[in-house]
Amino acid sequence: MKADPEPPEREMAATVREIRASVQRHSTRFEKAIPLIASENLLSPYAKELLISDFHSRYAEGLPGERYYEGNEEVDRVERTCLELARRLFRCSFADVRPISGTVANLAVLKALAEPGDPVGTARLADGAHISSASFGAFGLRGVKPVYYAWDEERMTLDVPKTRAILREARPKLCLFGLSLFLFPIPIEELRPTLEEIGAHGWYDAAHVLGLIAGGEFQDPLHEGCEVISASTHKTLPGPQHGLLLGETRDPDVERRLRSAAFPGVTSNHHLHTMAALAVSLAEHIAFGRDYARQVVANARALGQALYERGFDVLAPGLGFTRSHTIAVRVVREGGGEAVARSLAEAGIITNKNLLPGDSSPKRPGGIRIGTPEVTRVGMREPEMVRIAELLDALLHKGRPPAEVRADGERLKADHTALRFCFGAGEAAYRFYDLVGRDPGS
DSSP: OOOOOOOOHHHHHHHHHHHHHHHHHHHHHHHHHHOOOOOOOOHHHHHHHHHGGGGOOOOOOOOOTTEESSOOHHHHHHHHHHHHHHHHHHOOOOEOOOSSSSSHHHHHHHHHOOOOOOOEEEGGGTTOOOOGGSTTTTTHHOOOOOEEEEEETTTTTEOOOHHHHHHHHHOEEEEOOOOEEEEEEOHHHHHHHHHHTTTTTEEEEEEHHHHHHHHHHHHOOOGOOOSSEESSEEEEEEOOOOOOOEESOOOOOHHHHHHHIIIIIISSOOOOOHHHHHHHHHHHHHHHHHHHHHHHHHHHHHHHHHHHTTOESSSSSTTOOOOSSSEEEOOTTTTTTHHHHHHHHTTTTTOOOOTTTOOOSSOOEEEEEEEEHHHTTTTTOOHHHHHHHHHHHHHTTTTTOHHHHHHHHHHHTTTTOOSSSSSSTTBBBBOOOOOOOOOOOO
């Protein structure tokens, strides 16, 4: 006799239980790990609480005071505050917080300032560009033709004389500056006369360095020659996963086109809960961002130096390795980027494989990318960077077993699991919030 099927409530309760358990295991893993992903960070408790607020359930298409839905009076207040904070933090006249990610913000700029078939300047992926500037990313979706800059591998930035010549010959309508492997400022001021000469809009993708720019520790693109910044908001700016447009232009038509591109161009509802969390994060960065940005860069330079002293091929040693949150390490001698990133993860050190200049395969690159935003967020400083370098050396050069290295890393991390540089400092950084307090099957 065939058994009666399990009731769907019981089956789905088990599924929910499994999902929750996976997320809890993930939180525990990162609480114990050494997280060195350059594009990741941690939210403050005041920003995080807004992600599960009623804002999550609502729509607010349009601009504050000009909505297509009723009931948005408080949303309008929060968004106006968010816009005011963004303009204050970045000393600019234009802001739009409706893009829901950095790539969506990039699409908005492309929609606003370029047409299909237009030439658009960018770096190559192997030189550190983000995938949205590739033919299989946002550039391809918009149908623009990339014009590739010349690259100075030793200085890990654009080769200015050669790039000038490329721009004068190709005459792109829009020039994108900004990288995914972002070690040093881009020489925008040096290229500014050429942009003006050919009539190109300067555009800066600040996703990785947004918090450093706001903290006064990198460059200031809007006052060096770019009209618009696009960015995500969760890397060196420790906010939610959202997007942002900023601008400083004398042309009101550029602002109009950017607003129209943000909505209705590339977004409908703009995730009000993350917009609210972003507002809190911007306020916190005004209060704490300068100290945080300074320590992020100091930690990256200290980690680069400590790895270099232990025989690692850290790029740009003559320039102090970095002026940002990121260092790049060529690990061909250690087995290549993919193998090294996997070995480090097994030992509880989270990095990512990364293309470096001269690499041809994104799946088998010769390097890894290491970043300091998250370890700084939980209070690590230069002495801890030396200890992290010792862990990498022990695993990759001295052959210590991953389990032993992981245990040493967990002892180091045990003293650094609370948030810093925010309101609510001292709260647990990796806490799983059990809101219901009972099993889904009960």
